[in-house]
Amino acid sequence: MTTLAIDIGGTKLAAALVDDALNLLDRRELPTPASQTPDALRAALRTLVAPLFPRADRVAIASTGMIRDGMLLAINPQNLGGLLNFPLTETLAAITGLPTLAVNDAQAAAWAEFHALGGDYRDMVFLTVSTGVGGGVVLDGKLVCGSGGLAGHLGHTLADPDGPMCGCGRRGCVEAIASGRGIAAAAQGELAGCDAKAIFLRAGEGNEQAAQLIHRSAQALARLIADVKAITDCQCVVVGGSVGLAKGYLEQVETYLAQEPAAYQVRLQPAHYRHDAGLLGAALLAQGD
Ligand code: ADP
Ligand code: BMX
């Protein structure tokens, strides 16, 4: 069977065909429309999948947002250009005429990364540092999605009660500080208006403010990881997303985590499937694996 896997992020949409051996074929990307209208997202998804779905048997979606009964419900609508909810499975089933399932992007990625770890681990947590900060939790070999899809939304735990407002309505969430959006929002002066990618480039050129913004993100993530260890006693934390996978970032997180007490230390590693963890995790879930 061939699965059309789709990954809907706050910055980019990705799609590919995935065979039963998890080979990824014909991967494509489009920017996520920065519009509050469901029509803009529907049109972008139609364009993305048009060349792919005629060769697929089913559709598997990994999407930003809480996924409940096939609906996308934003926790942080700012990450989706203000879009609050979207009928995800209904839309893709209508476009493709294929059976369709949907799951949160970080939950999907956690599942793929858990598989990649092999049989040695039972408890692991995946964190994406991307447009937002997402999380997926596997406990005793099972992906935990929660009764309403909220489980693992670790980016919305508290990093700093005096920190910036988060788009979810709380103040000082990890996401408001550590995410790509959070990094960019704190930039001032010569860096005001830069996105996280540009800030990483400037840090690489020796810009002090850029380096500080990245340190602040890495420190918030390390504190989150210590909390995650305390909550789950997981054996491994896997980090993905374009910020999480950026050169030097995970090393900084490791340095901050090493400053925490020994009980909160946990093995950290970058996502084995890099930027494709969400796509492959959704495909695995569709396969029933
Ligand atoms: P999505 O959130 O759509 O899944 P990404 O994982 O690519 O997408 O995350 C997007 C965020 O990552 C943006 O804030 C962007 O500025 C930042 N980003 C993209 N590429 C890089 C890079 N090479 N280094 C650091 N940050 C990056
Ligand atoms: C936000 C939230 C999560 C998501 C995470 C990472 C929305 C729209 N998204 O915390 O559901 O998993 O961002 O998403 O509320 P990404 O777009 O950064 O990949």
Ligand code: ZN
């Ligand atoms: Zn929040």
